[in-house]
Amino acid sequence: MNIKEASARTNLPAKTIRYYEDIGLVQPDRNANGYRAFEESDIHKLAFIGRARGLGFTVEECRTLLHLYEDTTRTSAEVKSIARDHLARIDQRIAEMKEMRKTLAHLVSCCAGDDRPNCPILDSLAADQSVKSG
Amino acid sequence: MNIKEASARTNLPAKTIRYYEDIGLVQPDRNANGYRAFEESDIHKLAFIGRARGLGFTVEECRTLLHLYEDTTRTSAEVKSIARDHLARIDQRIAEMKEMRKTLAHLVSCCAGDDRPNCPILDSLAADQSVKSG
DNA sequence: TTAGTGCCTCCAGTAACTGGAAGGTCAATA
DNA sequence: TATTGACCTTCCAGTTACTGGAGGCACTAA
Numbered sequence: 001m002n003i004k005e006a007s008a009r010t011n012l013p014a015k016t017i018r019y020y021e022d023i024g025l026v027q028p029d030r031n032a033n034g035y036r037a038f039e040e041s042d043i044h045k046l047a048f049i050g051r052a053r054g055l056g057f058t059v060e061e062c063r064t065l066l067h068l069y070e071d072t073t074r075t076s077a078e079v080k081s082i083a084r085d086h087l088a089r090i091d092q093r094i095a096e097m098k099e100m101r102k103t104l105a106h107l108v109s110c111c112a113g114d115d116r117p118n119c120p121i122l123d124s125l126a127a128d129q130s131v132k133s134g
Numbered sequence: 135m136n137i138k139e140a141s142a143r144t145n146l147p148a149k150t151i152r153y154y155e156d157i158g159l160v161q162p163d164r165n166a167n168g169y170r171a172f173e174e175s176d177i178h179k180l181a182f183i184g185r186a187r188g189l190g191f192t193v194e195e196c197r198t199l200l201h202l203y204e205d206t207t208r209t210s211a212e213v214k215s216i217a218r219d220h221l222a223r224i225d226q227r228i229a230e231m232k233e234m235r236k237t238l239a240h241l242v243s244c245c246a247g248d249d250r251p252n253c254p255i256l257d258s259l260a261a262d263q264s265v266k267s268g
Numbered sequence: 269t270t271a272g273t274g275c276c277t278c279c280a281g282t283a284a285c286t287g288g289a290a291g292g293t294c295a296a297t298a
Numbered sequence: 299t300a301t302t303g304a305c306c307t308t309c310c311a312g313t314t315a316c317t318g319g320a321g322g323c324a325c326t327a328a
Contacts, residue, residue, distance in 0.1 A: 003275075015316070016315085019315075019317090034277095034324085035275055036275085048261075075248065080245040083242050086238065091235065094232065111217070113211045119213045121213050122199065122202065138306090167293060168293085168307060169307080193285095
């Protein structure tokens with residue numbers, strides 16, 4: 001099948017699929033006219049990558065996961081280790097964002113949001129006043 | 135003061151400060167020898183940007199916030215609008231990450247993590263089995 | 269034959285830095 | 299005075315994961 005159908009089947013933009021080929025994640029055959037000819041196995045791989053990306057794994061992690069998937073001598077420990085590392089990163093990122101959210105929400109709630117210039121958000125950024133979230 | 139002290143005072147890497155000058159966020163004077171000469175006002179601006187970045191505002195938002203800060207005819211509504219948009223983005227991002235986290239944590243908990251090859255994480259990515267988090 | 273769509277490659281741009289090379293400057297020391 | 303060594307400069311390239319667009323074939327239907 002051509003790239004458009006591959007794109008439809010995997011929910012990945014054609015551009016992205018070409019990019020994944022560029023960096024060696026998939027190697028679709030070519031027709032005589034130079035068009036990429038995707039097999040079911042390519043679709044499967046692309047969908048695998050798409051799902052892994054959807055869980056936030058980096059492209060390089062996707063590459064590793066794909067290798068592990070294709071390597072029947074893998075151990076589940078290897079996979080779990082990657083997933084656990086990623087989970088830890090997500091947890092950290094969530095914590096950071098929650099912290100931001102807390103401060104920001106507090107500042108927003110303190111700001112009148114009218115047509116006067118006085119603004120606790122700017123004051124806080126300027127550290128003129130210590131407007132912190134508890 | 136030289137860039138090293140500016141860096142120490144603002145907790146921003148010297149590289150980053152040069153970058154901020156490059157994109158026009160600050161315009162420190164120069165000494166006869168070509169070294170940047172930071173004034174207190176530059177430090178103040180850099181610290182402002184650093185705090186805004188710490189809250190997750192983009193560099194362009196920082197630029198806008200800085201302009202608003204320096205424009206005494208601003209309205210707090212303008213500032214609040216930017217902050218609220220940003221807050222909404224953060225909320226969305228947190229929600230996405232929580233969703234990832236949920237699925238991932240479930241998969242991790244299902245995986246034995248031993249030296250056998252069988253792995254529900256890979257199975258799920260391959261969509262061979264529907265291992266979803268409820 | 270022509271139009272329209274789809275495919276190709278290659279180049280550049282995005283966000284926000286970061287690393288490193290090549291080289292000038294300054295203060296203290298031998 | 300010469301020389302370290304720390305500090306400063308600019309400029310170029312790389313990072314992540316794509317995305318947009320230009321220029322140009324290929325295919326299909328009318």
